[in-house]
Amino acid sequence: MNDLDMVRDLRSEVRRSEESDLHGARRRMLAAMAPKPQSRRLPRTMVRVAAVGVLGVTIAAGVTVVQNLATDPQGKGTASAPAWLPPANAETLAKRATAAAAGQPDVYPRDDQWVYAKRDFYRSTKSAASPNRGGETGSRHTEEMWTRGDGKERARRNEGSEKITRRQGGEDPRLRFDPAYLRSLPLEPSALLERLKRDTSEISLPEARAVFGQILIILQEGAPPARLRAALYTVLSRLDGVAVENVRDLLGREGIGIYTDNEGMRKEVIIDPNTYVLLGGRTVYLGGSTSSPYGELPKGEVILSVAQVATGIVDQAGEVP
Template structure:
């Protein structure tokens, strides 16, 4: 006798369920379910609180990892990222930033107030002294230093103080939209992504670059130099995510903070990044990295591929009453 014959013999000894039996069993089951007391909402709330607590532990663990970075690694711009940090595409990042910005109030300075920004800079020691590295506009190659900048609310004046210095250098603001990242200019930009794209195309039309490349460069500059408010920042992410040759990657900034880099490549073989906090979507910093594959003569062609040319970390931001004031 094989196994199937044994099963058939055993089954034949058991009375088979009839239709009435099945109906009665179904009614008993439904009655029992209906009589169960509803789940109290408190249980669900406890579960949510527990989940948030676990997330907080995870974030704190990530902070501990960041703080353990060596000074040499930070100064050289070496990057790595923890396993818990999730990275989606630029489109998803923009969607999350837009949702977060919806509940925030945009705060701009008055025309007579100033936006204060403190930044930490690093430049590669392998750069030739004659190479001009934007957006520093100064500083020696192979150095690590801090600078403080002030931009007047109406865009008519800027000021700067280098690390260790007591003198504040003031200069007049420009009207060229390629060089304007002041609060007055930012407030003039539309928040709807398609309208914002058209405005940026118009403002960059005189730049001798392909249209999409000019727009992406302008967006990266605004994010890095302009300190845009939350809704405009999200709109800029959205426009950037819709352009070609835009990607995201997990990185650490100059201070070792974990973030997501939104990047593009230029014709000189430079990968241009802005580094975003994946939780608050504010700017952490920016980097220019030589990756090779230049489509035109490049002043960086003697550098090894992967060399961090410049790395900038945004240390603090605030609104003050006058240049020289600190939040």
């Protein structure tokens, strides 16, 4: 028997598959080949990102609540405003200036050196004492000033002139702003306030106004270093009737004005909101004053404005840093 005969014999013994069997087998095979439905699972990285996102939303919601509490009129909030927000009051501005000044060295000139300050002045001529002349609304000039480190001599020069006017320094604390005087001032705000009260006690003005005026002179004329400057801002924030507003100085620079209103006049110290250096100061007529020569001026008229242009330390009067 050959091999083909053997295959025929074996095949003849096998039952032929019925059509129904073939259909059933086909269904089972196709069912086995079909992909099983699986629950969709995110990669582990995506799960972590989603969790962080949810946490971020929760934190953001929490911050919103805290910030709302901080502005609650009942004062129950404890959160402080972000540094990029403009200060709501003089105290906040003073605190930021103090933090920025922490660790900065106190640079004063030697007794034989000079503090240099360049300032731009504007003075209104629209008043009863200085009537409008040919449509002129005010006079403007730039001045340079030098103050010797020991306070014994001062010098001035108008811009465009080569003439320097010298005079002796005074010992009157109401007029002192020299480096020797500034070095004697305490940096602790409470002690500084008491010292300024004593130094202005003979000025015939209410105490707060006298201190405010002295601080303005020190800032403009003396160019104090950062830590003393911040302490002076803190003293200003503690005076009665002091508030802040957004203003532009004589040069158009944006600043924060710390001001006080008295007898129809607003006295203002203008501070850079980013560096906390002095930009200048101004006097604004508010109206309603019966004792000033500015009774005919419109409300809001700037009577006097001073912009601090530059400061520095030099070796001789007449030099520029």
